[in-house]
Amino acid sequence: MKREYFVDLTQRMLPGREANFEFQAKSSDATEFMPQLQHDDDVWYIISRLDMCTHNGTHVEVPYHHLKDGLDVAQFPVNQMCGNMVLIDISDKEPFAEVTLDEIMKYDDQIAAGDILFFKTGRDNLFRDPDHWCDYQYLSIDVINWIIQKGVICIGTDAAGIEDIEAKNQPGHCTLFRANIPLVESLTNLDKVESNQYLVFVLPLPIEGMEASPVRVVAIKKEGLVEEASRKA
Structure with a gap:
């Protein structure tokens, strides 16, 4: 398929240069990990080791993050993180402003059960700014309950989160997770996609016992x- 139909919605991960959660990587000759892997001196053969938080970079959070009996990333059904993408642009709102149900209702006829809903805040440019990365617009609980009632299967944002930072215990997260809806944070490039024109794929590592995982989020234009289907027919 042509490259022009793909949009990568994932922040790059920079070892040693992340501002929010430490992320380190070390590459060594493969023989340091497995001495049996002998090779000629002029052969490049490395293996790397990562030291990271599960919330590094663009990542998805699942119910186990706040619910002791909730699904972890290995258990969570991958089909619930793949589907039609609807984009809601809230970038005109000031940071720390609440996104209300009245503001979101204008998108009502664009959203169907089974959709993935992404919020464009325009705050992805603050991803590595330790002083301002939490300066984002937040979703009211009324908006989150409406999303659940619409049958949305996954939501995401290009900001660091969806919560009022002054609220205790992350009520927005908990409301989503009780409805078994995962949350993707720190997306990017949402200015390059159009609502209802793309299928989006959010693919976490299936690590047992983990509440979150870095993900590669790819949007593919339906066109x-x-x-491609016509070419193969």
């Missing part, structure tokens, strides 16, 4: 999928 490209139709073209």
Whole structure:
């Protein structure tokens, strides 16, 4: 399929240069990990080790993050993180402003059960700013309950979160997780996609016992999928 049909919605991960959660990587000759992997001196053969938080970079959070009996990233059904993408642009709102149900209702006829809903805040440019990365607009509980009632299967944001930072115990997260809806944080490039024109794929590592995982989030334009299907027919 043509490259033009793909949009990567994932922040790059920079070892040793992340501002919010430490992320380190070390590459060594493969023989340091497995001495049996002998090779000629002029052969490049490395293996790397990562030291990171599960919330590094663009990541998805699942119910186990706040619910002791909730699904972890290995258990969570991957089909619930793949689907039609609807984009809601709230970038005109000031940081720390509440996104209200009245503001979101204008998107009502664009959203169907089974959709993935992404919020464009325009705050992804603050991803590595330790002083301002939490300066984002937040979703009211009324908005989150409405999302649940609409049958949305996954939500995401290009900001560091969806919560009022003054609220205790992350009520927005907990409301989503009780409805078994995962949350993707720190997306990017949402200015390059259009609502209802893309299928999006959010793919975590299936690590047992983990409440979150870095993800590669890829949006594929439906036009490209139709073209590819026609080519194969």
